[in-house]
Amino acid sequence: xxxxxGYPNSLTVNPTHYCPGCTHGTIHRLVAxxxxxxxxxxxxxxxxxxxxxxxxxxxxxxxxxxxxxGRAPAVATGAKRCRPDLxxxxxxxxxxxxSIGMAEIVHAANRGEKITVIFVNNAIYGMTGGQMAxxxxxxxxxxxxxxxxxxxxxxxxxxxxxxxSTLRTPAFIAxxxxxxxxxxxxxxxxxxxxxxxxxxxxxxxxxxVLSTCPTNWGxxxxxxxxxxxxxxxxxYPLGVLKRPDVDETPIPEVAASLKGA
Amino acid sequence: MAKVLMKGCExxxxxxxxxxxxxxxxxxxTPQTEVxxxxxxxxxxxxxxxxxxxxxxxxxxxxxxxxxxxxxxLTSSSSPGISLMAEGVSYIATCHLPVVLVxxxxxxxxxxGILPAxxxxxxxxxxxxxxxxxxxxxAPSSVQEAVDLMYEAFDLADHYLTPVMVMxxxxxxxxxxxxxxxxxxxxxxxxxxxxxxTGAKGRKPNIVNSLYLxxxxxxxxxxxxKEKYDEIVKREKRSETYGCDGEKLDVLIVAYxxxxxxxxxxMAEVVASDKQKRIGLFRPITLWPYPYEALAKEAxxxxxxxxxxxxxxxxxxxxxxxVLGSRPIDFYGLTGGLVPSPDDVxxxxxxxxx
Amino acid sequence: xxxxxIMSGFGGQGLMMIGKLLAYAGLEEGKEVTWLPSYGPEMRxxxxxxxxxxxxxxxxxxxxxxxxxxxxxxxxxxxxFAPTLKKNGILVINSSMIPINSDRDDLRSFRIxxxxxxxxxxxRRSANLVMxxxxxxxxxxxxxxxxxxxxxxxxxxxxxxxxVNCKTFMEGYELAKAGKSDD
Ligand SMILES: Cc1ncc(C[n+]2csc(CCOP(=O)(O)OP(=O)(O)O)c2C)c(N)n1
Ligand code: SF4
Numbered sequence: 001x002x003x004x005x006g007y008p009n010s011l012t013v014n015p016t017h018y019c020p021g022c023t024h025g026t027i028h029r030l031v032a033x034x035x036x037x038x039x040x041x042x043x044x045x046x047x048x049x050x051x052x053x054x055x056x057x058x059x060x061x062x063x064x065x066x067x068x069x070g071r072a073p074a075v076a077t078g079a080k081r082c083r084p085d086l087x088x089x090x091x092x093x094x095x096x097x098x099s100i101g102m103a104e105i106v107h108a109a110n111r112g113e114k115i116t117v118i119f120v121n122n123a124i125y126g127m128t129g130g131q132m133a134x135x136x137x138x139x140x141x142x143x144x145x146x147x148x149x150x151x152x153x154x155x156x157x158x159x160x161x162x163x164x165s166t167l168r169t170p171a172f173i174a175x176x177x178x179x180x181x182x183x184x185x186x187x188x189x190x191x192x193x194x195x196x197x198x199x200x201x202x203x204x205x206x207x208x209v210l211s212t213c214p215t216n217w218g219x220x221x222x223x224x225x226x227x228x229x230x231x232x233x234x235x236y237p238l239g240v241l242k243r244p245d246v247d248e249t250p251i252p253e254v255a256a257s258l259k260g261a
Numbered sequence: 262m263a264k265v266l267m268k269g270c271e272x273x274x275x276x277x278x279x280x281x282x283x284x285x286x287x288x289x290x291t292p293q294t295e296v297x298x299x300x301x302x303x304x305x306x307x308x309x310x311x312x313x314x315x316x317x318x319x320x321x322x323x324x325x326x327x328x329x330x331x332x333x334x335l336t337s338s339s340s341p342g343i344s345l346m347a348e349g350v351s352y353i354a355t356c357h358l359p360v361v362l363v364x365x366x367x368x369x370x371x372x373x374g375i376l377p378a379x380x381x382x383x384x385x386x387x388x389x390x391x392x393x394x395x396x397x398x399x400a401p402s403s404v405q406e407a408v409d410l411m412y413e414a415f416d417l418a419d420h421y422l423t424p425v426m427v428m429x430x431x432x433x434x435x436x437x438x439x440x441x442x443x444x445x446x447x448x449x450x451x452x453x454x455x456x457x458x459t460g461a462k463g464r465k466p467n468i469v470n471s472l473y474l475x476x477x478x479x480x481x482x483x484x485x486x487k488e489k490y491d492e493i494v495k496r497e498k499r500s501e502t503y504g505c506d507g508e509k510l511d512v513l514i515v516a517y518x519x520x521x522x523x524x525x526x527x528m529a530e531v532v533a534s535d536k537q538k539r540i541g542l543f544r545p546i547t548l549w550p551y552p553y554e555a556l557a558k559e560a561x562x563x564x565x566x567x568x569x570x571x572x573x574x575x576x577x578x579x580x581x582x583x584v585l586g587s588r589p590i591d592f593y594g595l596t597g598g599l600v601p602s603p604d605d606v607x608x609x610x611x612x613x614x615x
Numbered sequence: 616x617x618x619x620x621i622m623s624g625f626g627g628q629g630l631m632m633i634g635k636l637l638a639y640a641g642l643e644e645g646k647e648v649t650w651l652p653s654y655g656p657e658m659r660x661x662x663x664x665x666x667x668x669x670x671x672x673x674x675x676x677x678x679x680x681x682x683x684x685x686x687x688x689x690x691x692x693x694x695x696f697a698p699t700l701k702k703n704g705i706l707v708i709n710s711s712m713i714p715i716n717s718d719r720d721d722l723r724s725f726r727i728x729x730x731x732x733x734x735x736x737x738x739r740r741s742a743n744l745v746m747x748x749x750x751x752x753x754x755x756x757x758x759x760x761x762x763x764x765x766x767x768x769x770x771x772x773x774x775x776x777x778x779v780n781c782k783t784f785m786e787g788y789e790l791a792k793a794g795k796s797d798d
Contacts, residue, residue, distance in 0.1 A: 143301065602676075602678060
């Protein structure tokens with residue numbers, strides 16, 4: 001008999017600590033399957049963040065670091081620059097990447113570090129019990145915006161991948177979601193592409209994945225999936241924002257100065 | 262006023278409001294997140310300002326700005342976040358700005374864990390950021406004391422124009438106890454701040470700055486800070502003793518914060534089972550300035566000293582400095598979020614006593 | 616006099632809340648109280664507990680290594696805390712969920728079908744109050760009247776629950792008073 005479905009080799013068999021219905025586990029699996037299919041596991045180095053996925057080093061069956069809050073892209077830079085043959089990825093939440101770690105992600109992307117960033121956006125701080133994140137939706141109630149996020153005081157949610165897409169260097173940037181089977185299949189496709197681009201030494205690659213936090217949203221898992229679809233997807237459009245094969249016309253002054261040098 | 266039952270973190274937040282603080286900048290981190298969560302609700306009720314910063318680095322610099330324009334201002338964090346604030350606190354101290362910081366200490370080093378610890382003692386009392394500055398460090402051992410010290414911290418900060426830290430372990434933050442909340446300070450009664458950045462209308466510009474390219478001026482400011490610290494050392498040391506009334510002690514325990522309460526229970530347990538034994542407890546309330554003289558005085562009565570901490574022995578150095586080799590010093594400690602229980606401490610005491 | 620009780624069970628069984636009710640009641644009676652929650656990472660889905668100390672004099676340690684009483688709502692809690700109880704300590708066991716007993720014979724154990732009783736009386740989520748009732752029935756750390764007042768106050772904003780919650784609490788209380796353990 002031919003085996004057509006199995007447990008990814010790039011995941012350990014440890015039960016995760018994620019809450020029922022949380023999509024962190026799904027996203028772990030997509031990363032692991034991609035590593036398996038591209039044959040990268042033995043060269044892969046994951047960088048766990050500080051957030052609910054802080055224990056990711058127990059779940060990915062490859063070498064792992066645990067970084068301080070927000071600094072995973074800097075840790076990744078250190079590892080990748082010193083060992084370009086390794087496949088380095090960070091796995092970060094929205095508090096980790098878009099709040100405390102905003103400087104690190106912008107600069108890693110802008111330097112074009114050949115790493116892969118998996119950015120899990122669940123519009124809240126899960127680990128610390130439901131505080132406002134930079135990605136929290138307008139009007140969304142959290143413990144630190146008890147009257148709902150007020151854009152005139154807290155600003156509008158940051159569209160991280162759009163923001164990074166304004167940079168010239170980073171070449172593969174996409175947004176996917178993990179709340180329905182169809183979305184999961186699409187998310188897998190872009191995550192795999194992101195890793196392939198790193199494996200082929202092409203460019204910085206990043207995938208934002210819209211994710212649920214039923215626990216801190218105060219919803220059942222199925223209500224949470226619905227909430228994501230109705231509230232997050234319209235604000236955070238899905239798709240590939242940037243691809244390396246889109247031929248960029250070089251900035252004339254830069255081309256000139258490079259020629260001079 | 263009637264007592265109310267409050268969680269340490271929330272009581273700390275309320276005490277800040279009562280002390281006339283209307284401005285909070287901070288970032289979530291366990292086990293102190295209830296401070297920002299409480300203030301996110303409470304400050305708007307009194308016309309105050311709550312801002313969730315993007316990081317602790319940003320938060321402490323928001324304090325720098327808010328204190329610079331003359332406002333009473335608070336931040337609260339836990340160990341890793343406090344480490345990130347070190348640079349900013351150094352600037353704030355050098356600029357002679359009053360701010361209040363709360364550190365609800367969790368297990369370290371590194372990411373450590375979220376359970377109670379006392380392993381930031383050296384960071385708070387000896388170093389923290391760079392340069393010749395000091396933090397006033399207050400260490401409550403009950404929710405009531407946390408409230409009282411918070412209330413005072415703002416006055417100390419304003420009086421000495423210096424950062425003040427209230428440092429409790431995770432238990433102080435998470436525990437509920439009945440507390441009496443102090444009255445609302447009249448905002449019109451707060452000290453005037455003529456040095457503040459308010460717009461140079463009808464006066465020479467005020468400048469808040471910690472850059473001294475002239476070595477002479479830098480030296481002068483450092484000695485000006487030192488003078489202030491000497492004054493604080495002279496006036497602000499605080500401590501309490503328990504069971505130290507007699508002439509002689511078999512053992513003098515030195516412990517602070519929640520650990521002191523645990524030791525107090527252990528001490529009572531041991532004395533109850535052996536009435537001959539004389540055990541006393543010395544509890545520093547200010548960790549800086551450290552009450553060396555008061556401790557030395559109690560130590561004279563004791564055959565032996567036992568320091569108990571939720572660390573590998575960070576306060577031992579200060580106890581050594583207090584007794585200057587005149588008494589043997591033993592240590593008992595657990596770390597990583599393990600808390601020595603009354604039974605653990607009692608066992609240790611019995612071992613020492615035989 | 617000082618009473619010390621650990622209340623333990625799965626997160627979501629309402630152990631923190633009955634601990635708070637006891638602490639509120641203690642305060643109401645002018646006593647000294649401390650309420651100390653576990654806040655470790657085990658909170659998520661795992662076992663949660665709180666320790667409540669009620670006394671006439673200022674309380675030393677809020678952390679109790681060998682308590683005088685334990686209220687356990689799931690088996691891991693029984694296995695964890697029964698061995699730590701003081702001699703003659705009180706052990707209130709939720710027999711709806713815990714088939715076993717502690718193997719210690721120096722305890723005052725009381726078994727009560729908290730979940731079943733709560734469901735019968737009309738609020739499945741108040742099994743915790745049955746447990747609190749049984750504990751107060753075994754040891755009047757505070758009087759049951761003060762707890763009833765504390766329940767009223769806590770549910771001020773959800774008045775539809777006051778009556779049924781008081782009833783479930785009293786059911787636990789009376790069964791324990793009458794010594795009707797579910798053995
Ligand atoms: C310097 C520092 N500040 C704060 C924290 C506390 N902290 C831990 S996780 C977290 C937020 C995590 O949220 P997010 O990145 O959105 O991940 P999620 O838990 O939602 O997956 C924070 C603020 C910390 N560990 N270190
Ligand atoms: S708290 Fe939210 S993000 Fe964290 S594991 Fe639970 S559901 Fe997932």
